[in-house]
Amino acid sequence: MQQAVSRHDAGMYHGIHMESTGTHCPYCALQCGMNLVPAGDRLTVVARDFPTNNGGLCRKGWTAAELLYAPDRLTTPLMRARKGEPLRPVSWSEALDRAVGGIRRIQAAHGRDAFGLFGGGGLTNEKSYMLGKFARVALRTGNIDYNGRFCMASAAAANLRAFGLDRGLPFPLDDICGAKAIMIAGSNPAETMPPIMQYFEEQRRRGGQLIVIDPRVTATARAASLHLQLTPGTDAALANGLLHVAIQQGLIDRAFIEARTTGFDAARRLSASYWPDRVERITGVPARKIIEAANILGAAETAMVLTGRGPEQQSHGVNNVLALINLVLALGKAGKPNCGYGCLTGQGNGQGGREHGQKTEQLPGYRRLDDQRHRDEIAAVWGVEASDLPWPGLSACEMFAALGRQIRGLLVVGSNILVSAPEATELSRRLEDLDLLVVADLFLSETAARADIVLPVAQWAEEEGTMTNLEGRVLLRRRIKTPPEGVWTDAQILKGLADRLGAGEHFSVDASTTFSELRRATTGAPADYAGITYERIVREDGVFWPCPSEDHPGTPRLFHERFATEDGRARFHAIEYEPPAELPDPTYPYFLTTGRVLAQYQSGTQTRRVAQLRAAEPECFVEMHPDAARSLDIASGDMVRLTTRRGRAVMKARLTPDIRRDTFFVPFHWSGPASANALTHAALDPTSRIPEFKVCAVRAEKLAVESVARGEPGEVITKH
Numbered sequence: 001m002q003q004a005v006s007r008h009d010a011g012m013y014h015g016i017h018m019e020s021t022g023t024h025c026p027y028c029a030l031q032c033g034m035n036l037v038p039a040g041d042r043l044t045v046v047a048r049d050f051p052t053n054n055g056g057l058c059r060k061g062w063t064a065a066e067l068l069y070a071p072d073r074l075t076t077p078l079m080r081a082r083k084g085e086p087l088r089p090v091s092w093s094e095a096l097d098r099a100v101g102g103i104r105r106i107q108a109a110h111g112r113d114a115f116g117l118f119g120g121g122g123l124t125n126e127k128s129y130m131l132g133k134f135a136r137v138a139l140r141t142g143n144i145d146y147n148g149r150f151c152m153a154s155a156a157a158a159n160l161r162a163f164g165l166d167r168g169l170p171f172p173l174d175d176i177c178g179a180k181a182i183m184i185a186g187s188n189p190a191e192t193m194p195p196i197m198q199y200f201e202e203q204r205r206r207g208g209q210l211i212v213i214d215p216r217v218t219a220t221a222r223a224a225s226l227h228l229q230l231t232p233g234t235d236a237a238l239a240n241g242l243l244h245v246a247i248q249q250g251l252i253d254r255a256f257i258e259a260r261t262t263g264f265d266a267a268r269r270l271s272a273s274y275w276p277d278r279v280e281r282i283t284g285v286p287a288r289k290i291i292e293a294a295n296i297l298g299a300a301e302t303a304m305v306l307t308g309r310g311p312e313q314q315s316h317g318v319n320n321v322l323a324l325i326n327l328v329l330a331l332g333k334a335g336k337p338n339c340g341y342g343c344l345t346g347q348g349n350g351q352g353g354r355e356h357g358q359k360t361e362q363l364p365g366y367r368r369l370d371d372q373r374h375r376d377e378i379a380a381v382w383g384v385e386a387s388d389l390p391w392p393g394l395s396a397c398e399m400f401a402a403l404g405r406q407i408r409g410l411l412v413v414g415s416n417i418l419v420s421a422p423e424a425t426e427l428s429r430r431l432e433d434l435d436l437l438v439v440a441d442l443f444l445s446e447t448a449a450r451a452d453i454v455l456p457v458a459q460w461a462e463e464e465g466t467m468t469n470l471e472g473r474v475l476l477r478r479r480i481k482t483p484p485e486g487v488w489t490d491a492q493i494l495k496g497l498a499d500r501l502g503a504g505e506h507f508s509v510d511a512s513t514t515f516s517e518l519r520r521a522t523t524g525a526p527a528d529y530a531g532i533t534y535e536r537i538v539r540e541d542g543v544f545w546p547c548p549s550e551d552h553p554g555t556p557r558l559f560h561e562r563f564a565t566e567d568g569r570a571r572f573h574a575i576e577y578e579p580p581a582e583l584p585d586p587t588y589p590y591f592l593t594t595g596r597v598l599a600q601y602q603s604g605t606q607t608r609r610v611a612q613l614r615a616a617e618p619e620c621f622v623e624m625h626p627d628a629a630r631s632l633d634i635a636s637g638d639m640v641r642l643t644t645r646r647g648r649a650v651m652k653a654r655l656t657p658d659i660r661r662d663t664f665f666v667p668f669h670w671s672g673p674a675s676a677n678a679l680t681h682a683a684l685d686p687t688s689r690i691p692e693f694k695v696c697a698v699r700a701e702k703l704a705v706e707s708v709a710r711g712e713p714g715e716v717i718t719k720h
């Protein structure tokens, strides 16, 4: 161990706590270990040999310390005297008094549920827990949701249905190395979390095979032994085709199916109509490749299927994942060493954020708000009446659709919804209709710039708290540096608001006190943190939940004895392929799919402020095939206007043969005229309520130089 175990501030040097250097990257769900060490009067990043990253970092991690010194950091609350007037600095008491006055007026006039909350997928477990409790106890509103709804929600729902428990990976990353075959569907970890590739490289080095499903020849696809370049939105058909071949060719594990699953017959019957030639017509993947992939997976002694946002962020996202899980189960590749289905979670605390009550239907530990026993258990921990707890409210996109009508006020904590949510142009209009928008953020993000009240908050290395990475490993982020003067933590803000709402005794500003309560609240729940302490996390390089007691070793591997369903068996689901909500037509003749690039993270609120990352990927672009570009008279570097039924956006063309001829790709990290989410479609999966970021219909036009100069195209969604 390279970091000191002491949680006390041993010494100060330019506001830096000298002993506490070991921490984790502020960005993605790999949560790479790093040390922050003094260099002059600043901190700089040094890689740490932590089990997830083994000393590796991507360029986002290497440059993360720059965020701590960003010149445009907010250091004082801002407020508008009235709508339409500019934001001006005010004191904390003015800002919080005004926020609570507004909340009270809205709730008195329109009911408690008229005020909503929206959290971020990067908030620590303590903050996620506190935000969920704040909604239910201090505000007593059912309308709370979080940014993870846009990310892993379909995999979470599918995991629950098939296995009875949702943990991104049911095994540690190390197990990847020993899998003889792996299929990655719709994820590009070589760009989104590069240090994870060492596990796949080791797997290949040991002779394992890697199959990648993606409409683009991504860096990950280039590292694969087989690439299935499917048509966007056809994942379930491809999964059914793979199952069909596995059954026809006798690759399935009948003993496993018999002993450890239910529902196979219905899935088998349904897959009978997905013969390879038909699946080729639906997906565009050659039948011979479908047969080859099924044989690679079926012949391998051990195998895994891992999904990313590709199949998940669709209006049939849950079914897409369930269809892939069917394949895993039929091949008998679950609940065994170096086998299983896993979701490559994206956001920093996408896993922990969905466990502790930030989702509208959930209570801490994955308890459910609509289950009376769970309500009683949590009410007892919180010291409130179960009958006072609200019932589940609206999910993220439903809440956004209700802004200005059913929802009159909104508190956003750690999320830049104007960049990350779908149908951004419409959302921008709806924010205008709110009586009160309060945003807590580090920077004047696109969303914060629209708020009535902006509250400046501490960031990753300035406060303590736990994160749960994509493996279900609970980690500790250290407080290494004091926040700038005038900045509060999110916990201080929630406590300050709760005090004014008369519920202050239920909240603490101290993360370790909140974590102790979280441990009690999750005791006996599916995501049981009862035995996890800060000291253990540091001593043991993280602790895997469930961990029901302090002498329990934690649970790196799930499902080896039984699955977490009532009867201990995993469930097959008969999944009929259904097309996406919107398909290309003569007016919008191409598929649009959105995603991420190496040098940026999520809404870009943080990474667009880091000089090296900005230089590496300074602006948005649309990736298109040269043949498609030629037919549209578009050359590389031309400005292109993309139009969908929701809005328009303008960006440079980037031509590459690595994408399907019928598909355009746009990363979503930028705002303003180049906002990818001005184009996307909020068609929701009926179960996970995830929006269909990955598929919609689009048209492209080359833009005349003069109209670019006149600023004609695109919807400008940011008003400062």
Ligand code: SF4
Residues within 6 Å of the ligand: 025, 026, 027, 028, 029, 030, 031, 032, 053, 056, 057, 058, 059, 060, 061, 062, 192, 193, 194, 195, 196
């Ligand atoms: Fe690691 Fe992700 Fe941070 Fe990159 S962004 S250093 S992969 S945690």
